[in-house]
Amino acid sequence: MNEPSKPMLPAEHGRVPDGYQSAGVSLYLLFAHEPYYPLPAREINTCVVAAACLLHPRITQPDGMRIHRRLVRGRRPGEIVPPATLTQELGGGARWCDVGDWEAVVAGLVPLVRNQGCDALGLGLAPIERALLCSGPDGTVRVVDPATQECTSYGPPEREAVLNQVRHHLAWAEAGGSLWPGGHLPGSPGARP
Structure with missing residues (x-):
């Protein structure tokens, strides 16, 4: 499995105020999206x-709050x-309608990240790694070699290995401070710490 490209660090790093702990700052959402290229070949x-x-006000609410x-x-x-x-936990997606529109929330997160409305760890994952993270924890990704017709399966152990790589990159990115979730959150001072 290929190692993900070096993570893109936030422009600024600041410590998140203690009050954000209860808002879940110690937990992270990882989402795939249409690629963008902040630098050539990146x-x-x-x-x-x-x-x-x-919880950010630029995210579709109350969906963002419910998903949080x-x-x-x-x-x-x-x-x-x-x-x-979350899809697996929600009955294979059958109960997303009770929680919120995750696609609209992710669509709102991409411009928030790109416009530096919050800190993010940006990764350029290889197609198989990305597919593993987009499938559930028990999912399998099968790849067929067109030349030999040989099928290779990747499953939960490989998915966990990709998540471990992401954890490693996240720990490196947060060495200077926690990822800033953005200003104007409920109970926040509203400015970058």
């Missing part, structure tokens, strides 16, 4: 943000949660 197709970004509540429920500090994990 593809960003996946981002990790603090879970509290879901679902995301933080019963999680360990530092956990990175892709929407595919």
